[in-house]
Amino acid sequence: MARLFAEYEVESPVGLERAARVIAGEQSCGTFMRLPGETDDLRSRAGANVEDVIVDEVRDKPSLPVRKPGTAYERGRIVLSWPLANMGPSLTNTLATVAGNLFELAEVSAIRLTDVTFPDAFADACPGPAFGVEGTQRLADVSDRPMIGTIIKPSVGLSPDETAALVQQLCDGGIDFIKDDELQANGPHCPLAERVRAVMDVINAHAEKTGKKVMYAFNITDEVDEMKRNADLVLAQGGTCLMVSLHSIGLAGLGAIRRHSQLPLHCHRNGWGLFQRSPDIGLSYRAWQKFWRLAGADHLHVNGLGNKFSESDDSVIDSARAVAEPMFCGKRASFAAMPVFSSGQTAVQIEPTYRAIGTTGFIYCGGGGIMGHPGGVAGGVESLRQAAEAAVKGISAADYARDHRELADALKVFGDRFG
């Protein structure tokens, strides 16, 4: 029978080997004492196995507060496996298995889930991204360069008509992609239905005039029935993308909208810092993104180089590569999602981004980097397009800026934000 594997970074006051056995027991058929029903046969059928234990170091203090202190704290890597028969190819129940009670165990003084390897049964059971990179590029009619995008800013406070007026400027400026801010969903000051109508009037008219249909990710985050209604509304008005806040709707919420909708799902990771910032508790992006891709995420946020947050550039690039890596062998191999770069992004960071991931299959969103450009919205968009052109042609931004004014302006204003 197939097995599911999970890898953790663990620190323990009772030794890493013993901690691994406690976690395996707690997350399968054991509890704090051996019970009558826990027969050898049942254990061999349903028990989790400790596949590997590697001690990297020994610390003299616990990294997280512990109930019962030890004398030394072994830290390293463990790999566990579970029979698929325990949870079946279910994302929700796999999460409870590999990221459930184990975080609370007294036998660990640090624990991070660093990877999950799903057996092939998940490839058949899970819908995965309906569009991914190719589907998105086809809908947006952009493939030989990164998609240039932006976030409506100010994030909140604009009325539907004010939003539409900004969208008009962005369309005129040549943008490929626009998204609502994650703070802007269906609040009283900018109701979604009115925003969709006002924005799609602009986008549809622009498409009729120019042949270019700008992709707008409407933030439909809400209760399940409301999300479905919101998705239908966007589709009916000719919209081509839906945005959701993953941590707000949960795996079951994403699954429900994936099964219902006929548009790409732009997946925002706000709240991600809670899982990522501590070296001692949390999930790796590599592990986290696999769940959401299996559930149907088409676009996944990965932060950006030189971002306004606390994440290192190496981590950003690792994340962007992770979402494109195949998850299974064989015919449904890929389940690849499209990475979305944002957070303090300007014309300055496109070239190193493109160089690091080696493909044009990404969305690159500037907010302040577009709307704060001295040439206004049109200048901002043009500066990003020029920077992308330079990157794809293998010309440095500084060289390309010599005869590209908007790029030159951007480098002057934003140059100190990366490097």
Add this chain to the structure above:
Amino acid sequence: MARLFAEYEVESPVGLERAARVIAGEQSCGTFMRLPGETDDLRSRAGANVEDVIVDEVRDKPSLPVRKPGTAYERGRIVLSWPLANMGPSLTNTLATVAGNLFELAEVSAIRLTDVTFPDAFADACPGPAFGVEGTQRLADVSDRPMIGTIIKPSVGLSPDETAALVQQLCDGGIDFIKDDELQANGPHCPLAERVRAVMDVINAHAEKTGKKVMYAFNITDEVDEMKRNADLVLAQGGTCLMVSLHSIGLAGLGAIRRHSQLPLHCHRNGWGLFQRSPDIGLSYRAWQKFWRLAGADHLHVNGLGNKFSESDDSVIDSARAVAEPMFCGKRASFAAMPVFSSGQTAVQIEPTYRAIGTTGFIYCGGGGIMGHPGGVAGGVESLRQAAEAAVKGISAADYARDHRELADALKVFGDRFG
């Protein structure tokens, strides 16, 4: 216009006052630079306010890794507020506002959301618990003492018929409440439909014979449509409770099942340690449980005294009190959920639990504490009932054990697990 308030514990390399302003900006209408559309009028309409900043201490090292180090790290408490017009009375969008990107900001070297105060509009917009304490006690026909419960153990590995056989023993032993383990949902080795039929045959027959309908919380955690089908199945077989893993299904998932089902929702918090264990990143239980109560949680897990996990007893009791505190003034004041104690619970911890929370309105679950009792399942259940009787009568367990054999046996076997 009504406002929503959130309180945080924050540490910052740039000063707490400045960090508070950055968070307020990032989570409302600001970005890393002031943009043309961000007018004074828009800021006063949609901006988040810094309501309070209290510096408690200054540290010389950051508690979490930071991108740009400071020279000193102020740590303390901040309170922010938002106009309700930004997000409306929406739980999913409130979560993105108060627990979104802010965790990633470079301006914080530690941040925990410690409380949220929801304006009254949420009392009208959110369903809240359909049953709560009184509804649960009515369905289970237990009110003058805590409900004595257990978790099916081994957690996974039993077939439907083996589960039903254990349920038979538990019913005969006088149990009030039984729950699936969170690891047992609808896996191939114990399909839910078969388990529901086998278990409810036992429970219904027992109810016909004795008049006592034991409450069984079936773990229906799954995708939304499957959860609804699972809930219908449990109801059709005469079941009286549904269990879900909150972090697996998400707020939208819980909202969907709340709106669909006609049974109490037993809400498991597995994965909670990820939010709770670090003093430097995460959410307080006080803040966390308000979201789930508003979304419809009837029962909420709070761990237990002397638990097998890492949480302190004070924290456990704070959590149990929090779920019963009224959330609003006025007629829909309470939204109270029923606290569920579990994790290494035996007859030993009932009395201090009862004393600390001062009410019988809780569910007390022993796993190993019942099935590992020397008198078997019946002895284990009886020992918990005796311990509860003693507690309610104000008699110490040791005294009561003099003429209550099962309690005496429990104190002998489990006595070193708490004290």
